Amino acid sequence: MRPKLSSLLTICSLLILSSIANSQVLKLRGLIKDSLSAVPYATIQVNQQKTSGDAKGHFEIFVPASEVLRIKASATGYETLTLTLSPLLKDTVVTLMLKRSDLALAEVIISASRKFESPKNVVSSVSIVSKKKLETEIAVNPDLTSILANQVPGFAPSAQSGSNVGQNLRGRPMLVMIDGVSQSSPLRNAEVDLRSIDPSVLQQIEVVKGATAIYGNGAAGGLVNYVTLVPDTAKTFGGKTDIFLNSSLVKLRNSAGGRISQMFYGKVNKFDYVVSGVAEQTGEYKDAKGDVVGPNYSLGETDTYNAFAKIGFEPTKNQRLQLVYNYYSSLQNSNFTLVNGNLATGQKATGVLGKPLGIPTRAKYNHNVHLSYKVDSLFLKTSLTTDVYYEKREDVFYVSLGRFDGGDGQSLAHNDKKGIRLFLQTPLVKTNTIHANLSYGIDVLKDKTSQPLVDGRVWVPTMDMTNLAPFAQADVTLVRDLVLKTGFRFERVNIDVDDYRTLRITNATGATVTPSFDVTGGALKYNTGLFNAGLKYNRHELFSPYVSFSQGFSVMDIGLALRDAKVNSIDKINTDAVKVNNYEAGFGSRYKGLNFSASAYRSTSKLGIEVVYDPATALFNTNRSPEKIYGFELAASYLLNRELTIAGSYSYTEGKRDVNSNGKYNDPEDTYLNGRRISAPKITGSIAYAPLQVIDITLNYTGVVSRDRFVKNSTGIYNGNEGAVKAYNLFNLIAGLRVNKSTRISLGVENLFNEDYFPARSQWFMQPGFYSKGRGRAVNFGISVKY
Incomplete structure (x- = not known):
């Protein structure tokens, strides 16, 4: 009886120790940087957990010791980094290098063809007012007539007014839309359609100059x-x-x-x-x-x-x-x-x-x-x-x-x-x-x-x-x-x-x-x-x-x-x-x-x-x-x-x-x-x-x-x-x-x-x-x- 009991206790102990080892958590610390310096406030996701870096690019997160780690690091203006690490044996320090993205190539536009595509594939002049530019302009004045005048070549100057009389695209009337829904009426162009929404709820503004077959009546000069x-x-x-x-x-x-x-x-x-x-x-x-x-x-x-x-x-x-x-x-x-x-x-x-x-x-x-x-x-x-x-x-x-x-x-x-x-x-x-x-x-x-x-x-x-x-x-x-x-x-x-x-x-x-x-x-x-x-x-x-x-x-x-x-x-x-x-x-x-x-x-x-x-x-x-x-x-x-x-x-x-x-x-x-x-x-x-x-x-x-x-x-x-x-x-x-x-x-x-x-x-x-x-x-x- 005793040898059998001893063997049983030994097996149970090993199982318990194995369970403890498998449930152990370790600390993963690191630095997010690019080729020049630290990248602040990056987002780091490890398996299902997510954290953020600090102002100096440092982060830390607790991870299971027994799991393969799938890491994703991202930050505005950088390409997303994805990598896989073997299960950690101890607390670990890593350095994650991000590569600056080509912002112009990263932009997408939907207005020219009603589908997402790169501006480089659009066969006409296109201007994109990005979320970052919108936030910069809002910090001065949230008036959309001024924002468009400041950011879009070919767009007429703002009158700093509730009316956009005289603000057109290349001398022609334009179609103003919210997510593709027209705010303009060609029946009676009251010329107040540019101020139809607050810029704080916009992802971006897309301005396509010249007409397209995708959009019709009212878009003789282009669309906003x-x-x-x-x-x-x-x-x-x-x-x-x-x-x-x-x-x-x-x-x-x-x-x-x-x-x-x-x-x-x-x-x-x-x-x-x-x-x-x-x-x-x-x-x-x-x-x-x-x-x-x-x-x-x-x-x-x-x-x-x-x-x-x-x-x-x-x-x-x-x-x-x-x-x-x-x-x-x-x-x-x-x-x-x-x-x-x-x-x-x-x-x-x-x-x-x-x-x-x-x-x-x-x-x-x-x-x-x-x-x-x-x-x-x-x-x-x-x-x-x-x-x-x-x-x-x-x-x-x-x-x-x-x-x-x-x-x-x-x-x-x-x-x-x-x-x-x-x-x-x-x-x-x-x-x-x-x-x-x-x-x-x-x-x-x-x-x-x-x-x-x-x-x-x-x-x-x-x-x-x-x-x-x-x-x-x-x-x-x-x-x-x-x-x-x-x-x-x-x-x-x-x-x-x-x-x-x-x-x-x-x-x-x-x-x-x-x-x-x-x-x-x-x-x-x-x-x-x-x-x-x-x-x-x-x-x-x-x-x-x-x-x-x-x-x-x-x-x-x-x-x-x-x-x-x-x-x-x-x-x-x-x-x-x-x-x-x-x-x-x-x-x-x-x-x-x-x-x-x-x-x-x-x-x-x-x-x-x-x-x-x-x-x-x-x-x-x-x-x-x-x-x-x-x-x-x-x-x-x-x-x-x-x-x-x-x-x-x-x-x-x-x-x-x-x-x-x-x-x-x-x-x-x-x-x-x-x-x-x-x-x-x-x-x-x-x-x-x-x-x-x-x-x-x-x-x-x-x-x-x-x-x-x-x-x-x-x-x-x-x-x-x-x-x-x-x-x-x-x-x-x-x-x-x-x-x-x-x-x-x-x-x-x-x-x-x-x-x-x-x-x-x-x-x-x-x-x-x-x-x-x-x-x-x-x-x-x-x-x-x-x-």
């Missing part, structure tokens, strides 16, 4: 797509809180404002989510002299709110269902009434204390609901994406004094949009030398738009558009480097217009300019095919050239023509659509730390639309004639070393009207396109300096070059939209300090050198109520906490 946040699915629950305080540095009184943003995100089983809320209130905007900036559409004294939610569900690895909701509102609640400027003497518009006329202006509300379903590996490895969306918005405009029936009037723009989109992609060929894919689908859109006055009178009648558009795009890559893309889209548009009665419009003296009369409505029909083709050669990074041709289509601003009708039936009004031929050639070049790109473009249309000022009636009317627009863009960035990066761009655009429609643009009666369409040349630059891992400093520059194309009228001033633009130069400074891995403090100074200037739109618009100066030196202090 606000791509919303992708949730961080590494956590079950995470969040971020941003608090900003801002003020004028010229005159503090009543200029203080604040902004708070709260976000939560994560993943639970097969669900992922992002929810966010933003509230912002600005104080009085002061110019360089400390005076109140003219209140017409000013962003001063404005209350802005944004609510955002994105919920995703992945029942299997090849399926995803996603629901997105976004609400945006930005209303100006000013304590000032307008004091007009004087165009002849150069006296700026400003404000005096008093209750403004009418109701608060700007985006009263903008609701977006977007449901999408994606499934991969259907028949022939085809992927399918289905989108269903709904958008409803109302925008409020300023009060026009004494214009409508001899009295005041304030208008609203109503837009109600719903649609469905089917998008399929099928791989056709995949060999060592040829890759070919076919993308195809159909867009169905219902857009109902009107522009009544606040008191209920009809100014622009209800326009109900049905747009049906099948499309197809082929992508072929030959010998791995030659990219060929070609596509076709067919637009079928039907617009029903109600019968309506025009409003009697008067001039400043009360005399009738246009009488009130009945106009018979009806149906407007448009059918047109659009073609695009492009070729790009990517063999050599030093020189990657491309050429492209694309056709764009836009139902012209019918609402503007209808409200200014001079005849009694819409079939007698010139409501022909605008079809544009875009030609572009350019190249990209990469050499070590230098990136350089250049593009030249030309666009023509047999029938364009330009808003021109009639000094006899003091009204803006539309002009329909052939148009030609041309220009070029240059952009470069250079990584001098790990600490210092410099970048810059230059944009030039010119345009003319063939007034006598003889195919020539140099006749005496032919004219330049005005400032509302063609912006002054623009220069941008930046210097980013990070002397330490936890400190970064950025100096941004935006310069507008002089432009003078028209002659003054008999009163000694320029006509509306034709004013000369005088040059000005703006510098913004942004400094950031990372206190620890979760907390960052930022300081932004707008108009660093307190430039005293009129924004470009104030100069060319030539309207006394909008002849306002730009904002003077202002500060924005913020703190961001992640958890």
Whole structure:
């Protein structure tokens, strides 16, 4: 009995010791670095456990002694490192070397073809405003019209206003979208669509210049797509809180404002989510002299709110269902009434204390609901994406004094949009030398738009558009480097217009300019095919050239023509659509730390639309004639070393009207396109300096070059939209300090050198109520906490 008992005890002891050994945990410590120095706040995952490095790149984590270790280390701006270690026998110290990623190659864009692809495979000019750039710009000013003007070559300068009148792409109208859902209405382009969402909920902004077959009506000049946040699915629950305080540095009184943003995100089983809320209130905007900036559409004294939610569900690895909701509102609640400027003497518009006329202006509300379903590996490895969306918005405009029936009037723009989109992609060929894919689908859109006055009178009648558009795009890559893309889209548009009665419009003296009369409505029909083709050669990074041709289509601003009708039936009004031929050639070049790109473009249309000022009636009317627009863009960035990066761009655009429609643009009666369409040349630059891992400093520059194309009228001033633009130069400074891995403090100074200037739109618009100066030196202090 005893020997047997002894043997049994021995076996049990060995089993217990083995169990203890197998359950032992050991400490894995390490340093994350690159070829130059430590990498702070990297993420390290060992099997199912995750931790973060500190400011000096050190980390530690406890691991089982008996397991093979699969380690993954990642950090922003670096390639992810993956390696496997044998089971540890004791506490161990390791050094993990990360390799800096090529940020330009790491970028992806979806707007050009509705699928993720590298910008190097896009056969047109593309600009991406990354999340990092957005965060830098928000630290100074979260206004999207300014962010786009500062970051995108070819984008017209900002007016620092709730309206983006005159801000277009290369002189043509653009389609503004949120995740591919249009925020613009070609029926009545209210030119307020750029401010449709808060930049804090964006992953990036994609700007594609020139038309594509993938997107149609309204994208004659290109598109701006606000791509919303992708949730961080590494956590079950995470969040971020941003608090900003801002003020004028010229005159503090009543200029203080604040902004708070709260976000939560994560993943639970097969669900992922992002929810966010933003509230912002600005104080009085002061110019360089400390005076109140003219209140017409000013962003001063404005209350802005944004609510955002994105919920995703992945029942299997090849399926995803996603629901997105976004609400945006930005209303100006000013304590000032307008004091007009004087165009002849150069006296700026400003404000005096008093209750403004009418109701608060700007985006009263903008609701977006977007449901999408994606499934991969259907028949022939085809992927399918289905989108269903709904958008409803109302925008409020300023009060026009004494214009409508001899009295005041304030208008609203109503837009109600719903649609469905089917998008399929099928791989056709995949060999060592040829890759070919076919993308195809159909867009169905219902857009109902009107522009009544606040008191209920009809100014622009209800326009109900049905747009049906099948499309197809082929992508072929030959010998791995030659990219060929070609596509076709067919637009079928039907617009029903109600019968309506025009409003009697008067001039400043009360005399009738246009009488009130009945106009018979009806149906407007448009059918047109659009073609695009492009070729790009990517063999050599030093020189990657491309050429492209694309056709764009836009139902012209019918609402503007209808409200200014001079005849009694819409079939007698010139409501022909605008079809544009875009030609572009350019190249990209990469050499070590230098990136350089250049593009030249030309666009023509047999029938364009330009808003021109009639000094006899003091009204803006539309002009329909052939148009030609041309220009070029240059952009470069250079990584001098790990600490210092410099970048810059230059944009030039010119345009003319063939007034006598003889195919020539140099006749005496032919004219330049005005400032509302063609912006002054623009220069941008930046210097980013990070002397330490936890400190970064950025100096941004935006310069507008002089432009003078028209002659003054008999009163000694320029006509509306034709004013000369005088040059000005703006510098913004942004400094950031990372206190620890979760907390960052930022300081932004707008108009660093307190430039005293009129924004470009104030100069060319030539309207006394909008002849306002730009904002003077202002500060924005913020703190961001992640958890």
